[in-house]
Amino acid sequence: MLQRLALLLSVFVVMALSNAIVPILPVLAEGPALQGAIFSTYFLGASVTVLPAGLASDRIGRVPLIRTGLILTLASGIAIVLLPPGLPILAARGIEGIGAGLFVASALAWTNSQKDHERLSGYFMASLNLGLVVGLLGTGWLDALTDYDLAGVVLFTAMAGPTILLSAFVREHTPEESLAVDLLDVVRHYVWLYVSAVVLVGVTGAVAALYPEFTGGDPALLGIQIGTMNIATIVTVLVASQASFPPVPTIRVSALIMAAAVIGTYFTPLAFPVIGGIAGFVIVAQLSFLAQTNIMQGTVIGLFNTATYAGFTVLPFIAGIVAETTGFLAAFVLLAVAVAVNALTIGRCQCRYCG
Helix, strand or coil: CHHHHHHHHHHHHHHHHHHCCHHHHHHHCCCHHHHHHHHHHHHHHHHCCHHHHHHHHHHHCHHHHHHHHHHHHHHHHHHHHHCCCCHHHHHHHHHHHHHHHHHHHHHHHHHHCCCCHHHHHHHHHHHHHHHHHHHHHHHHHHHHHHCCCCHHHHHHHHHHHHHHHHHHHCCCCCCCCCECCCHHHHHHHHHHHHHHHHHHHHHHHHHHHHHHHHHCCCHHHHHHHHHHHHHHHHHHHHHHHHHCCCHHHHHHHHHHHHHHHHHHCCCCCCHHHHHHHHHHHHHHHHHHHHHCECECHHHHHHHHHHHHHHHHHHHHHHHHHHHHHCCHHHHHHHHHHHHHHHHHHHHHCCCCCEC
């Protein structure tokens, strides 16, 4: 019980700290260019770390990487609080991203190796999304309450300390029957599953990136509207993790519903929670599919995390170019078509190494 509590609390803190800088970016750097770099450097650090961390967790174990990731998270939080604004914060965010990559890849591999992986992965993803929401909203609230810009960063950094102590209760768990499969072989057999992770998870970031410029609305209201995606995901990952839906049919149906919801965001922000809710079912189905293989989970989860980060990186960029050159409707339609195609391609993904 303590092992699971340690991982759930840890992922909440790691994600909360990652989002705590968003409301206070003007305090950490001058100018939108450096502010954007500080925001993005975290994702750069995480994206280049998750795959090596997943592979390493199969070789040296999950626990050392979990603890290292938490230590780096604590160190980066302290650095953000103590260092002067500007480039030093940029370096601290890079370290924070590396720590998050190490932790998420190894912790999710540990989670997906358990017998009750479906339920536990639902709890893990719910804690992850809850951390993102609380980090964003909590920092803004604490700033207004205390008149101290870094109050949220201080709080979540302080919470990182106990998570390191709790990680002492986490023990290695790799099923004896797990296979060590070549990385390229995994990609070849499960490419369409990973494509679905790129598109169906990445599209949540793409619509969120398009919406502020598309509507020109009040930032506070936009934050609430877009935040409903994370809240809906929290609810549905918990529901899906208890229901044990078959992975491939779930992804196929979800892709069709999500495609309609993406078009819906062009007309109303009420489509945001639909997209987030469907994403919850998709994520649980994808993790369940990977857990059903006999492959060591560090490898398949490392690739999964890489795919999701790739989606958050590539899809908003492509959608932004289309919106600027052709119009916002074309951008939303392109995203919807990309999502819908997964309803066809996911059927080609067979569980090659299932027991």
